Amino acid sequence: MMKLENMVRGLASDTIAQRLIQFWEHDEGTLELWRASSNFVYAFERNQVQYFLRFSFEQDKNIEQLKAEIEYMQYLHLNGFPSVTPIKSLSGELIETLKTPEATYIAVVFSAAYGINLDSDTITEKQMEEWGKSLGSLHCLSKKFVPVSERRNSWVDTVHFMESVFQKHPMELIALEELGRVTSWLQSLPTGNDVYGLIHYDFQLDNIFFEENKNHSFNVIDFDDAMYHWYAIDIVTALDDFIDDDNPHSKLLIQSFLNGYRSKMVLENDVVAQFSQYQRYANLYKFAKLLKTLEFEEIIDTPPWFDGLKIKLVRVADELRKTFHGSW
Template identity: 80%
Template structure:
């Protein structure tokens, strides 16, 4: 989640998106906002084919990290892993920038993913199994990936990020204590090539598109959270909705996912036993990003959607804060 002040400025009009789309070929009148969270995302068409323009402030991301993201995506595609394709601009660039009085925006364009989104309430055991296979296939490719230039950040960078955020919020002592526990635990577990590498870190249903007629494959989007971490964290964050539903059906679906994963690569029982600890790390990192998002400068005029979003983010942050009090 980006800083709420940046979100308000970026969505105050379509001026920035209209300026950025000029770097690419597009059909006039087709540009429309799709969503805004970590990035601003607009859908548009070129020759009646759908594409997506994604951009952010340079204070929320960097060109180096985006280059590393695109290099990983290119590597996956060369190895026939189904994901969306970055699109070159008119000038032959994959990344374009725009300087404005508010700051510099960084933009990329991607093809649209084919297939459909699945719903956690209706997904089948077979689809869960295929989902697990897809993530395992990504991890197998990650084990042999070596970036040529830029590298994505690692979990150590997230620890530093969280420390910086909590230093600005000295009242968050519970979160700071949780960070110390999480850091000590992460330092104590293995990080060899068989368990550690570049993960997607947002392999949830929103970011996977199921194609039933294409050998039940998934097309993947949103690699902008990719990070060097333990592969098991990718499983935990993907299954977050199911892990939090402690019922027999959710457990059956989780097992189907794990069966699919294990049909492609090894997943030790010890790693599965550590799901709760990895979930605590993910919750703490999410909490720190929410604090940063809510730490905005005064906004003179807020749009109609602002108050409801702020209330939601504050509520989620409060729930996460309470979860840090649970014993390890």
């Protein structure tokens, strides 16, 4: 998630989005905000077909990493994996930059994903199996992917990021100690092609769209967090809404997901037994990103949604802080 001050700035008006959309062919009057989190995302239409404009402050995103993201998405599309695809601008570019006196913005446009979002409360065992199968298929393709130009960051870069955040917050000593334990454990793991590669890292239900009439397939969006990591962490973060639930039905759903995944990828039982350790990394990384989001100077004239969002983020950070402990 971006810094709250940048979110306030970006959502103050649609002016930047309106200027950026001029780089692409579009139907006038169709641009509207879809969501804002790590990026600003606007839906629009071209010839009555929906597309999505995604942009961010240049200071928040690395353009080389964006190029690497696009290359990976194009590779997946060429190999038949159902995911959204980047769309060229009127000048034939996949990435456009807008410089203003206040800031520089980088933007891309993607096709829309067909299908519907499923809900964790109503998802069926069969749908869970198909979801797991989709992630397994993604990892199968990742095993063969060799970037031509830029390379996505790895978990090591996230460790450096977390260190930099925690050093600015000396009161978060427990988090820094937890980072040391998590890092040492990750360094001990094998990094063979069968367990480690380029992952999505946000393969949750809000980023996948289910098409029941097309072989129960999932269309995938938002590769913004893709990185080199252990494939297991992709499973753990995907199942975040289920993995800590002691409900017997949740355990059945998780097993259905793993069955689907194993139909495409080998997943050893000892790796499944380590899910709780991978969860500790995910909690810590999420916590660090929340701290970064909450770093801001005094904001004048905050919008109506600001206080509520800030309270929610602080509450989530407090809950995550409780998961840090010394035992391993």
